[in-house]
Amino acid sequence: MANFIDQANKEALKLMQDAQPTLIGMGIAKDTLPGMRDNLILHAGPPVKWEDMSGPLRGAVVGGIIYQGLAETVDEAKELAASGKIDFDSCHHHSAVGPMAGVVTAKMPVFIVKNMDQGNYAYCTMNEGLGEVLRFGAYGENVIKHLNWMEKTLYPILKEALEIHGPIDIKSMNAQALQMGDEVHNRNKAGTSLFIREIASSIVKTNASEEDKVKVFDFLNSNDHFYLNLSMPGAKCTMDPVGKVKYSTVVYTMARNGTEFGIRVAGLGDRWFTAPAEIIDGLYFPGYSMEDANRDIGDSCITETSGIGGFAMASAPAIVQFVGGTPADAVQYTTSMYEITLEESVAYKMPNMNFRGTPTGIDIRKVIETQIRPVINTGIASKHAGVGQVGAGVVRPPMKCFEDALQAFVEMLDNEGLLD
Amino acid sequence: MKVNELFKSELKVINMGLESFYQDMKSQDVSAIHVNWKPAAGGNEKMAALLARMKSI
Numbered sequence: 001m002a003n004f005i006d007q008a009n010k011e012a013l014k015l016m017q018d019a020q021p022t023l024i025g026m027g028i029a030k031d032t033l034p035g036m037r038d039n040l041i042l043h044a045g046p047p048v049k050w051e052d053m054s055g056p057l058r059g060a061v062v063g064g065i066i067y068q069g070l071a072e073t074v075d076e077a078k079e080l081a082a083s084g085k086i087d088f089d090s091c092h093h094h095s096a097v098g099p100m101a102g103v104v105t106a107k108m109p110v111f112i113v114k115n116m117d118q119g120n121y122a123y124c125t126m127n128e129g130l131g132e133v134l135r136f137g138a139y140g141e142n143v144i145k146h147l148n149w150m151e152k153t154l155y156p157i158l159k160e161a162l163e164i165h166g167p168i169d170i171k172s173m174n175a176q177a178l179q180m181g182d183e184v185h186n187r188n189k190a191g192t193s194l195f196i197r198e199i200a201s202s203i204v205k206t207n208a209s210e211e212d213k214v215k216v217f218d219f220l221n222s223n224d225h226f227y228l229n230l231s232m233p234g235a236k237c238t239m240d241p242v243g244k245v246k247y248s249t250v251v252y253t254m255a256r257n258g259t260e261f262g263i264r265v266a267g268l269g270d271r272w273f274t275a276p277a278e279i280i281d282g283l284y285f286p287g288y289s290m291e292d293a294n295r296d297i298g299d300s301c302i303t304e305t306s307g308i309g310g311f312a313m314a315s316a317p318a319i320v321q322f323v324g325g326t327p328a329d330a331v332q333y334t335t336s337m338y339e340i341t342l343e344e345s346v347a348y349k350m351p352n353m354n355f356r357g358t359p360t361g362i363d364i365r366k367v368i369e370t371q372i373r374p375v376i377n378t379g380i381a382s383k384h385a386g387v388g389q390v391g392a393g394v395v396r397p398p399m400k401c402f403e404d405a406l407q408a409f410v411e412m413l414d415n416e417g418l419l420d
Numbered sequence: 421m422k423v424n425e426l427f428k429s430e431l432k433v434i435n436m437g438l439e440s441f442y443q444d445m446k447s448q449d450v451s452a453i454h455v456n457w458k459p460a461a462g463g464n465e466k467m468a469a470l471l472a473r474m475k476s477i
Contacts, residue, residue, distance in 0.1 A: 003477045004477070005474065005477065365471060365474060368461050368464075368467050368470075368471060369460050369461060369471055370458070371458060371461065371462040403464075403467060406467065406470050406471070407470060409474070410470045410473055410474060413473075413474070413477075418477065419473055419474075419476065419477065420473075420476050
């Protein structure tokens with residue numbers, strides 16, 4: 001007979017399977033994110049202090065302060081960041097997620113994604129594209145200029161287009177993208193294309209100038225990862241309700257801040273279990289090596305937490321040219337994830353796996369028992385602020401996160417008198 | 421079947437445990453498969469004990 005942990009996990013998995021992440025609109029962070037304010041800067045991963053932040057996160061904070069208008073020069077921004085007058089917090093504590101450094105400031109535009117099943121929301125900024133961008137820690141003049149273009153031109157056009165179009169079903173779009181060769185974490189070509197196809201006529205119908213509409217289309221078309229910032233809040237609003245299921249051993253958050261990797265487990269509430277994040281042994285761009293790499297960073301592994309991303313790698317054989325390995329390795333990565341998960345996704349089917357559903361619902365007991373850690377597809381940031389992406393690869397969370405969580409879980413059961 | 425008779429027939433070996441036994445078979449062209457088996461929690465006694473406690477519920 002199933003015990004109360006198994007029953008709790010069944011409830012957690014029902015929440016994951018029934019989730020209906022839906023893009024319902026856009027807003028400004030300060031007006032939409034719970035608890036957002038002018039002197040608060042959000043970042044990826046578990047909470048981290050300014051003095052413990054890595055190069056790319058510090059760089060993104062500096063850029064964020066300048067963009068927000070809190071300081072004019074880099075030196076002033078660094079001084080302000082270290083002064084204690086700026087509050088830092090994890091995106092996850094404000095229903096948000098951010099790729100790489102994941103910096104969110106009060107005036108940044110965000111996507112609003114609603115889980116129609118449970119009524120909860122998740123938020124994410126728009127993807128900036130590749131190259132010299134804030135999320136990799138760049139803070140130069142071009143970065144701020146591009147962020148301002150996104151706020152003044154891209155945001156109003158997309159916001160108006162979404163109002164014309166109406167809600168967009170992210171779950172359905174993820175499912176289609178998986179069948180078109182994406183895993184919607186590190187490969188988003190299909191997802192981005194599907195989004196453009198869906199929103200195109202509504203963009204044309206906006207009141208913006210023809211010139212700006214063309215610029216928006218060109219930007220969307222040039223940025224293969226634009227859809228990542230929709231798949232991520234889709235996964236976030238899928239997983240947040242799971243975090244309220246008492247006695248469940250399902251992992252509902254995995255995230256990295258560039259210094260530490262953190263996980264949260266449903267039955268243990270808001271508590272983070274952290275360990276030093278790993279340096280990724282991946283494929284480095286010409287001229288770069290592991291020597292240049294920062295530790296693992298970003299909230300994007302919320303996709304793997306929800307059963308897509310690296311867990312759906314079999315669906316994205318072409319990604320191995322980006323992260324390393326062979327298409328057979330991609331299938332093997334996905335296959336091994338069934339060992340540590342509780343169910344197969346009803347919605348996310350993989351053609352290369354004979355339309356088997358993606359491995360869904362990481363159980364900390366299974367991770368410890370099998371010693372198989374979740375597989376994550378990821379970009380690699382330079383350890384120096386402003387350099388940008390230096391490669392991509394496959395990474396796993398430190399086992400210590402799961403060991404500490406399992407121990408805390410047993411202690412919790414013990415304290416409640418539920419163990420012999 | 422007596423052991424001597426067994427070794428006169430074609431062997432199909434399933435190896436569990438030390439992988440070197442499997443490698444020895446392979447090097448002698450004996451058809452063999454290796455079972456990818458590990459002790460619970462990779463032999464970490466503390467973690468195995470925690471799992472056992474949870475299983476006792």
